[in-house]
Amino acid sequence: MDVFEKVQKLIDHIVATEIADMESLEKFRIEYLGSKNSIKPLFAEIKNVDNSRKKEFGQTMNTLKQTAQDKYDSSKLDLAKVAQSDEAASLDLSLPTPISGIGSRHPISMVMNRLIKIFERIGFAVAEEREIEDDWHNFTAMNTPDDHPARDMQDTFYLLNSTEHLLRTHTSSVQSRVMTTTEPPIRIIAPGRVYRNETISARSHCQFHQVEGLYIDENVSFADMKQTLMYFAKEMYGPETKIRLRPSYFPFTEPSAEMDVWMGTDNDTAKRLTKGTGWLEVLGCGMVDPNVLKNCNIDPEKYTGFAFGIGIERSAMQMYDISDIRMFFENDVRFLSQFNSVI
Ligand code: DAH
Numbered sequence: 001m002d003v004f005e006k007v008q009k010l011i012d013h014i015v016a017t018e019i020a021d022m023e024s025l026e027k028f029r030i031e032y033l034g035s036k037n038s039i040k041p042l043f044a045e046i047k048n049v050d051n052s053r054k055k056e057f058g059q060t061m062n063t064l065k066q067t068a069q070d071k072y073d074s075s076k077l078d079l080a081k082v083a084q085s086d087e088a089a090s091l092d093l094s095l096p097t098p099i100s101g102i103g104s105r106h107p108i109s110m111v112m113n114r115l116i117k118i119f120e121r122i123g124f125a126v127a128e129e130r131e132i133e134d135d136w137h138n139f140t141a142m143n144t145p146d147d148h149p150a151r152d153m154q155d156t157f158y159l160l161n162s163t164e165h166l167l168r169t170h171t172s173s174v175q176s177r178v179m180t181t182t183e184p185p186i187r188i189i190a191p192g193r194v195y196r197n198e199t200i201s202a203r204s205h206c207q208f209h210q211v212e213g214l215y216i217d218e219n220v221s222f223a224d225m226k227q228t229l230m231y232f233a234k235e236m237y238g239p240e241t242k243i244r245l246r247p248s249y250f251p252f253t254e255p256s257a258e259m260d261v262w263m264g265t266d267n268d269t270a271k272r273l274t275k276g277t278g279w280l281e282v283l284g285c286g287m288v289d290p291n292v293l294k295n296c297n298i299d300p301e302k303y304t305g306f307a308f309g310i311g312i313e314r315s316a317m318q319m320y321d322i323s324d325i326r327m328f329f330e331n332d333v334r335f336l337s338q339f340n341s342v343i
Helices: 003-016 022-032 040-048 050-089 107-120 134-141 148-154 172-179 222-237 270-274 290-295 313-321
Strands: 132-134 165-167 187-194 209-216 243-250 253-261 279-288 306-310
Touching: 003 040, 003 050, 022 050, 040 050, 050 209, 107 148, 107 187, 107 209, 107 222, 107 313, 132 134, 134 165, 134 172, 172 187, 172 209, 172 290, 172 306, 209 222, 209 313, 222 243, 222 253, 222 279, 243 279, 253 306, 270 313, 279 313, 306 313
Parallel strands: none
Antiparallel strands: 132 165, 187 209, 209 306, 243 253, 253 279, 279 306
16 A cells, blocks of 8 residues: 555545544544644655655645544534533423512502502592693693693693693693593592602602592582592591591692691601691692583583592601602612512
């Protein structure tokens, strides 16, 4: 067998070699690519090659070397791929993930949910609406036209370059949304976030939450409103709860009132929240102004109704003894994790 045949046989052998695991890969490397590999001695055979074929021999030897290197590289790559898919196959995807702490309800949500449940029990349905409102639904329909001084009661965030769109200043905007789209009888409760351009302090914030209530039907009276609010106060604050209605003013109700709940002056939070009077202001309410009904295409000769708006933050502060409203919006886990209800 001449040397050319010998080299070609070796090339064929290398190509046909099976490399099935890391061990045979390493064996292969030592055999053909290591410092004492079996290819090296073949170079010495050049002295037995005829001068005219020396160049050809050099090329054949290069092919041999390259074949060994290619075989090694591709086998290594193949083995790595197999190892990877083996690892994937050994993963048990049905195993449960470790639990890394369950979150809890935000105290504001807890108070809102409790309130919603109280009203759902007497037939009110939840209505949710947009936070970006138009001027008409937030103000005009609610009997607060452009030049009305009551607009100053609520410092409004308008959208950039707009006199038409704003962040709703109260959930009363849901009243006009529902009244323009629903036939009475209407009995809704509308929880949500509202915005006002106010200086942020321990007592007030530029965003807060309200729950709006609206009841429209034939023959709805002020007495109905008072009974409903009385029921709410007792459910919310306990059966012995005392309330008082103070005459007030809102553009969308006539007559209007504010409801206070007796907190007493025994503890510091009650004293602070009631400014020392013992009475906590809980909501605004009143009989829906006939103008509002008219604006929303409801016949004020046939229907009457009452409405109320409850501020959530103040109640939550009183219930959980929280002294600074800003805590609700900082999302500090050390604060939030103290509330462990999941209701
Ligand atoms: N929208 C009023 C406010 O944000 C609260 C309010 C008062 C709502 C009287 C009502 C109501 O529905 O009848 O201050």
